Amino acid sequence: MIIDCHGHYTTTPPAVEAYRSQQKDLLKSNPDHLFSKGDISLSDDEIRDTIINNQLKLQQERGTDLTIFSPRASWMGHHIGNASTSKAWTEQQNDLIKRVCSLFPDNFAPVCQLPQSPATDMKTSIAELDRCVNQMGFIGCNLNPDPSGGTWTEPRLGERYWYPFYEKMVELDVPAMIHVSGACHHSLDTTSSYYLGADTTAFTQLMFSDVFTDFPDLKIIIPHGGGAVPYHWGRFRGIAQDKGLGDLNERMLNNIYFDTCVYHQKGIDLLLQVIPLKNILFASEMIGAVRGIDPLSGHYYDDTKRYIDGATSLTDANRKMIFEDNARRVFSRLATNIK
Numbered sequence: 001m002i003i004d005c006h007g008h009y010t011t012t013p014p015a016v017e018a019y020r021s022q023q024k025d026l027l028k029s030n031p032d033h034l035f036s037k038g039d040i041s042l043s044d045d046e047i048r049d050t051i052i053n054n055q056l057k058l059q060q061e062r063g064t065d066l067t068i069f070s071p072r073a074s075w076m077g078h079h080i081g082n083a084s085t086s087k088a089w090t091e092q093q094n095d096l097i098k099r100v101c102s103l104f105p106d107n108f109a110p111v112c113q114l115p116q117s118p119a120t121d122m123k124t125s126i127a128e129l130d131r132c133v134n135q136m137g138f139i140g141c142n143l144n145p146d147p148s149g150g151t152w153t154e155p156r157l158g159e160r161y162w163y164p165f166y167e168k169m170v171e172l173d174v175p176a177m178i179h180v181s182g183a184c185h186h187s188l189d190t191t192s193s194y195y196l197g198a199d200t201t202a203f204t205q206l207m208f209s210d211v212f213t214d215f216p217d218l219k220i221i222i223p224h225g226g227g228a229v230p231y232h233w234g235r236f237r238g239i240a241q242d243k244g245l246g247d248l249n250e251r252m253l254n255n256i257y258f259d260t261c262v263y264h265q266k267g268i269d270l271l272l273q274v275i276p277l278k279n280i281l282f283a284s285e286m287i288g289a290v291r292g293i294d295p296l297s298g299h300y301y302d303d304t305k306r307y308i309d310g311a312t313s314l315t316d317a318n319r320k321m322i323f324e325d326n327a328r329r330v331f332s333r334l335a336t337n338i339k
Contacts, residue, residue, distance in 0.1 A: 001065045001066065001323070001324045001338070002063065002064045002065045002066075002282065002305065002323045002324065003064075003065065003066050003067075003068065003281075003282065003323065003324050003327040003328070003334075004059075004064050004066070004067045004068065004282060004283055004284050004286070005068045005177075005221065005259055005281040005282065005283045005327050005330075005331070006068065006177065006223055006259050006261055006281075006283035006284065006285050007055065007067035007068060007069045007070070007108075007283075007284070007285065007286060007287075007288075008069070008070055008071065008072045008073055008285070008287075008288055009055075009069060009070070009071055009072055009096065009097060009100060010072045010287050010288060011050045011051070011054040011055065011287060012050060012072070012096065013042055013046045013047065013049075013050055015040050015041060015042055015046075016040060016042075016092075016093075016096065019038070019040045019089075019092060020075065020077075020089065023035065023080075023081065023085055023088070023089060024080065024081075027080070027081045027085065031081070031082070032082060033081070033082075033084075033085075034082075034084045035081070035084040035085050035087070035088040035089075036084075036088060037087075037088045037091050037092065038088065038092075040092055040096070042096075042099075044099070044103060047096075047099055047100060047103060048103060051100060051103070051104060051108075054287055055067060055069075055107075055108075055286065055287060056104065056107055058286055058287065059107060062284075062286075062303050062305055063305060064284070064305060065107070066106070066107055066108065066109060066337075066338060067107065067108050067109075067286075068108075068109050068111055068139065068140065068327070068331060068334075069097060069100060069101060069108040069109065069110060069111065070097060070110070070111040070112065070113060070142050070177075071093035071094065071096070071097055071112075071113045071142075072093075073113075073142065073179045073180075073181055074181055074182045074190055074191070075093075075181070075182070076090075076093075076113050076116075076142070076144065076179075076181035076182075077089070077149075077181055077182055078115075078116045078117055078118065078144055078147035078148075078149070078181055079118060079147060079148050079149035079181075079184055081117075082117060083115070083117040083120050083124065085117070086115040086116065086117040086124075087115040087117075087124055087128075089115075090112075090113050090114060090115040090128060091115075091128070093113055094110075094112045094113065094128070094131075094132050094136070094138070095136075097110045097111070097112065097138075098110055098132075098136045098137075098138075101137075105337070106338075109139050109331070109334055109337045109338070110132070110136065110137065110138045110139065111138060111139060111140040111141060111142060111177070112128065112129065112132040112138050112140075112141045112142070113141070113142050114128055114129065114141055114142065114143065114144065115128055116143075116144050116147040117147065118147045118148050118153060118154060119153075121161070121164075122161065122162065122164055122165040123164075125165060126164060126165055126168045129141055129165075129168055129169070129172065129174070130168065130172070133172045133174060133333070134172075137333075137336065137337070138174070138333075139174060139331045139333040139334050139337065140174045140175045140176065140177065140331055140333075141169075141174060141175075141176050141177070142176070142177050142178075142179040143165075143176035143177065143178055143179070143220075144178075144179060144180055144181060145157050145178055145180065145198060145201065145202045145205065146180050146198055146201075147181075148184075149180075149181060149182060149183055149184035149185065150183045150184055150185030150187075150188045150194060151185060152201075156205045156209070157202055157205040157206050157209065157211065158205055158206060158208060158209020158210065158211050159209075162211075163214070166211065166214075166215045166218055167215075169215075169218060169219075170215055170217050170218055173217075173332050173333065174219075174331075174332075174333060175219035175220065175221055175257075175330050175331060176219070176220055176221070177220075177221040177223055177259075178198070178199060178202040178220060178221065178222055178223065179195075179223060180194060180195060180198040191288075191289035191290075195223075195224055195227075195289070196224055196227045196228065197227065197228075198227070199222050199223060199224050199226060199227030199228075199229070200226075200227035200228040200229055201227075202220075202222060203222055203226065203227065203229045203236075203252075203256065204236070206220065206252070206256070207236065207239075207240060207245070207248070207251065207252060208243070208245075211255075212251070212252070212254065212255045215255075216254070216255070218255050219255060219257065219330050220255055220256050220257070221256075221257045221258070221259060221281065221330065222256060222257070222258050222259075223258075223259045223261055223283065223285070224259070224261045224262070224285070225258060225259065225260065225261055225262035225267060225268075225271055226258040226259075226271070226275070229258070230258065230270060230271050230274045230275050231270065231274075233248075233274045233275075236248055249276070253275075253276060253279050256279065257279050257280070257281055257326070257330055258271065258275055258279060258280055258281070259280075259281050259282070259283035260280060260281070260282050260283050260284075260304050260307065260308065260322070261283050261284065261285045261288075261302075261304065262304070262307070263290055263294070263301035263302060263304070264294070264296075264301075264307070265297075265307050265310055265311075267307075268304070268307035268308065268311060269311060269313070272311055272313055272314065273313070277314075277318055277321055277322060277326075278321065278326060279326075280322050280326065281322070281326050281327050281330060282304070282305070282308060282322050282323045282324075282326075282327070283304065284302050284303070284304040284305070285302060286302045286303075286304075287302075288302060290302050308322055308323065
């Protein structure tokens with residue numbers, strides 16, 4: 001089985017965007033508007049059409065079997081509005097992911113976003129994670145290390161602010177994928193500098209912390225191939241050594257995992273050479289940030305299965321580890337979704 005650990009619902013029906021636009025319009029007249037969840041009127045057929053003609057079609061064409069599926073990351077928008085804005089929007093988004101996975105249980109497994117409104121604690125996020133896992137069968141979450149959208153005003157990931165959430169993750173035995181949302185700072189571009197920079201920043205915040213000493217069973221996925229981390233592994237090893245943090249592999253690689261959303265063969269080859277294979281999960285981010293065809297290869301950039309198939313350093317057993325075994329181990333609740 002080939003499990004893609006990183007997919008977003010980027011093809012939602014128009015009613016979803018209309019709901020969000022209405023929220024934004026209400027905030028223009030009253031930034032303190034208190035939102036209730038309300039309804040998004042969608043038929044099952046509308047949802048089916050958006051999946052069958054997009055994600056499911058590409059799954060079948062590219063030879064993957066199951067996508068671990070979450071709401072559109074750039075739309076999480078935690079910096080928009082107030083705590084009630086994020087709570088209502090997040091619950092709607094997660095409910096929609098549940099509907100997709102219920103309609104296509106053999107093809108998608110659900111991961112939730114969180115209502116991480118800036119300047120609030122993690123209690124609402126803990127409640128939403130509990131709701132999604134225990135009531136709807138979700139198998140993980142996307143954790144935003146910067147709900148401000150680019151100003152990094154929240155505590156670092158190693159600070160006690162996050163500890164109650166980590167405790168809930170360990171209790172439920174679910175991993176978190178680090179994922180920021182849309183950038184609202186003029187110096188950042190969402191799907192390039194912001195995403196990749198945030199991935200790198202999250203890794204370093206955890207490296208300089210005691211999180212994995214305090215939570216030895218915590219599981220964190222750094223997406224997009226780990227940002228700059230694998231490329232600069234020697235630099236991070238050296239910094240850890242200079243700071244008296246010990247061996248970087250021992251410090252981080254019992255808890256940190258990287259996906260394969262690296263859109264060229266040489267990048268994947270580097271990832272495979274630097275990071276132990278047990279820490280690499282197959283992913284494409286399809287349908288996501290990069291949707292075009294690479295003129296050098298003649299194939300879609302995000303057809304990442306081709307890169308794993310084309311990696312000459314891998315054995316068939318290695319590929320099975322990356323395509324399936326590691327995802328089953330990290331997403332332990334996946335066992336209830338697939339055989």
